[in-house]
Structure formats: structure tokens, C-alpha cells
Amino acid sequence: MHKIPITVAFGDGIGPEIMQATLHILEAAGANLELHRVEIGEKMYLKGFPTGMDPTTWDLIRNTQAFLKAPITTPQGGGFKSLNVTIRTTLGLYANVRPCVSYFPFVSTKHPAMDVVIVRENEEDLYAGIEYQQTPDVCNSIKIISRQGSEKIIRYAFEYAKKHNRKKVTCFSKDNIMKFSDGLFHKVFDEIAKQYPDILNEHWIVDIGAAKLADTPEVFDVIVMPNLYGDILSDVAAQIAGSVGLAGSANIGERGAMFEAIHGSAPRRAGQNCANPSGLLLAAVQMLVHIGLERIAETIHNAWMATLEQGIHTYDIFKEGISKHKVSTTEFGAAVIKNLGKKPTQLQAVIYQQTKAPLRHSYVPTNPSRLLIGIDVFLYHRGTLEQFLPRISSFPSSKLRLKMISNRGVSVWPHGQPETSLIEQWRCRFLSDRKESVSHNDLIQILHACDQTKLDVIKSEYLYHFDGKPGYSSSEE
Ligand code: NAD
Secondary structure (H helix, E strand, O other), rough: OOOEEEEEOOOOOOOHHHHHHEEEEEEEOOOOOEEEEEOOOHHHHHHHOOOOOOOOOOHHHHHOEEEOOOOOOOOOOOOOOOOOHHHHHHHHEEEEEEEEEOOOOOOOOOOOOOEEEEEOOOOOOOHHOOOEEEEEEEEOOOEEEOOOHHHHHHHHHHHHHHHHHOEEEEEOOOOOOOHHHHHHHHHHHHHHOOOOOOOOOEEHHHHHHHHHHHOOOOOOOEEEEOHHHHHHHHHHHHHOOOOHHHHHHEOOOOEEEEEEOOOOHHHHHHHOOOOHHHHHHHHHHHHHOOOOOOOHHHHHHHHHHHHHOOEOOHHHHHOOOOOOOEOHHHHHHHHHHOOOOOOOOOHHHHHHHOOOOOOOOOOOOOOOOEEEEEEEEEEEEEOHHHHHHHHHOOOOOEEEEEEEEEEEOEEEEEOOOOOOOOEEEEEEEEOOOOOOOHHHHHHHHHHHHHOOOOOOOEEEEEEEEEEEOOOOOOOOO
């Protein structure tokens, strides 16, 4: 039988110990893998690779069927890019899938019936890392949500639910505040949900949704979210299920996949042979399903649950009265190997379906009419509005008129309130008088006039109407 090539990184901190234990179990279960080891993480950062990886590693990852990665340590101090974000975005691994299951009564939890899968968008949102310091005291991060990115992740969530016989997909967003970015995510969710009439769907505003997830996680099944909410809430979900040390995750793309534990490198526990290898092992189980070794995945997962049932626990989940043996990383691995072939007797044994070819997305761009009708000019000004208002409101006549000035999104002119606290970044909106189309040259005239009157422009944003509707937020609401 031919061996399946996979890339393996042992990582930092507890990484090498949990990877060793995981690989022993995979080998003992008969997973026929050809391992290609790569060096990533702290050592590589310190050697001068700003992403924590030698660029030649890309080819190896590309030429194997999956990447099994132990956690790494990002050195303290500036200038280091997140290796995880780099790998996910560079390889287009758009779906982060994190099953968060409780193993009650063997692992202590307040939520015995919890079985939630969080599907987190992996390529967009504030994680695009497009950030600016605009003034001495103001910074700005750009949140990107695209129809293309939203369609991919939301369709993935519904397909996942269909394939795993799940009944409901829930969407979390904050579209009551971010009407454009999160509004688009919610809108796409509603559109795609209609194509899956056999699967229930619902939407929660993320704050109350998060509270409900922490309180009664058993009412959720699959939850799909933009990147940042998914990052935070998948850790919360894993922790309330029992321990962050138990959860694995898959990062899936159309042309690659990476599997890892959700926790970090826990440097304080490194070298003590005490860390729980379960998160990485369950990530490896997801990997085996992905590469078509679902029977071996099943055998390992069931043996792992049988081990939990026997009360053989690492320190992080050990509890007097529930646990029987407090074991080291290697002892835990050996116990799982001993249990290969056994099934849990109280926990639900797993059965994995054969994987289909990766989901191929065909994206059809929308084509609304698009009209340029103005510009928002952001100014750096320390002082009062009255100090610069005469200059900006007396620009030579053009098609564009100053219609509004806001500070942190709150209108301060022509209508404002004296209590509003102000910062040194001001947004001045110029709109075409009769909502008619303007040219780029008209916008340049405004910027030129700012320059002539010594106004300190730090950013500008063009304003469009799409199918006659404003494509920008208003401070007047
Ligand atoms: P962490 O998840 O590494 O550890 C937090 C605490 O959780 C540990 O001190 C330990 O008590 C416990 N813990 C975590 N995993 C465990 C396990 N398998 N078994 C037993 N106990 C476990 O978080 P941190 O301390 O905030 O981060 C440490 C480093 O990890 C940082 O450099 C961070 O950047 C990095 N990190 C890496 C990844 C990754 O590579 N995927 C993810 C998160 C954090």
C-alpha cells in the first residue's frame, strides 16, 4: 500500500512532546504515512524569518496531502507575523473547523450535553492585518468581509452539517452595528440557508449569541462566524466543554489542509512530559478523515474515548473522584495504543463517513449599478471644530458640498451635541449636490483644496451608490 505524504511540524514548548505521542498512536493504529518534517516557529523567527518559516517550506506543504502542525511560540517583541495566519491565508485555508464536545461524566464540565462545531471564517475580517497609525494618537484597522469569502464559509458550514447529519446551522454576526460588513455576512447566510431546506437555520447577534453559547451550548449544533468572533468563541466553547487541551481543529482549503490543536505551546509546561496530547490527536483524527483513512480515524477516536472512560487522565483534566490515574503525556499515549480496537461504553462511539472531493466553489459576482457620488476626507486636527470649519466649508464651488463632519462616527456638524467627546481624527463628508455622479477629478479638487488651506488629510474614502442605495454608513441615524 502506498504511503500518504504529510508534512509534520513539531513546534515549540509542549509541541514536540504532544506530537511524538500523537505520531506513536497514528503509527500503532496502522496509518500508512510518509512524514516530511519541517522546522517552523520560534527558532525560525529568531533566525530572521519574519513569518517563522523558511519560504522553501511552502513547496513541501504544497506537495503533501496535509500539514499536521504542533503549536509554536511567537517570540515577544514586534516585527513577527503570525505564522498561523500566514499559512491559512497564503494557502487559502478558508474554513477553520473546531468541534467542541463534552465528555461528561469523565471530563468535568457544566455542560454535559454539549456537542457544537464552530466553523470560523479564516481569511478575512480584521485578520487581514491592514492597519495604520494615522495620527500620533489614533490607529485604524480595516475589517474586510466579501461576498466571495462569506459564500465559501457559509456553504462549507451547510455542507458540513449535511455530511455529518447535523440538524441546524446558526450564524453569529454583529449586523445591527456593522450593517455593511456583518450585514453582508448575514445576508449571504440567509441566501445560502434557503438552498438547504432540510437543515434548520437561525441568526443571533454575536453578543447575546455568545452569552447563550456559554450558558446553554446544547441548543447549538453548527455555528458559522466571521473570523474574530470565531477565534474568541471557539476557545470559549472548547474551554466550557472541558478543557482547551482537548480540542483539535482543521483548516480546510480547496487545495490544502492544516490540522492543529487549538491551544498554544504552553511554554511553562514544556519538557515536563505532562501536557495533554488530546487536542493534537483529535486534530490528527480530523486529518485522517480528510485524507481518506476514516476507519483508522474511527479506531483512534474510539480508543481515545475508551481511555478517558477508564479515568486515565493528564493533569489538566484530572479530578479526584472522577479520574483514576494521573498520567504523563507518554503514558497517556501508551494507554490509547493499548485501547486500539476498543470502543467507549458510555460515550457515543464515532463513525466517520468517507470524505468527498473538496468542495469547489463557483462564485458569480453581483453586478449592481455603481455611481461615485462623493468622498469622506479624514483630517488630523488637534483642537476644536470651529478652528477648521471656516476653511473647509468655504472651498471653491464644485459639484461637491460639505454635508457632514463626524468624530468617531458621531455627527458634530451641522448637527452636534456639546457633550460629545472628540479625538484628533475628523471625518468630513462631501457629497454631490443632487446625488449625481461625480468624477475622480472632482474628488481630487477637494483634496487639493484641503492642501491649499493647510488641512492635514490622513485618509480618504470614496462614496458610492449601488443600485441607487448608499454604500456607506451615515452618522445621522
Ligand atoms: P497556551 O494555550 O499555550 O497555554 C495556556 C495554558 O493552558 C497553559 O499554561 C496550560 O496550563 C494550559 N494548556 C494548554 N495546552 C495544554 C495541554 N495540551 N495540556 C495541558 N495544559 C495545557 O496559551 P498561551 O500561554 O497564551 O500561549 C503560549 C504561546 O503559544 C504563545 O507564544 C502563543 O503565541 C502561542 N500560541 C500558539 C498557537 C498555535 O501555534 N496554534 C495558538 C495559541 C497560542
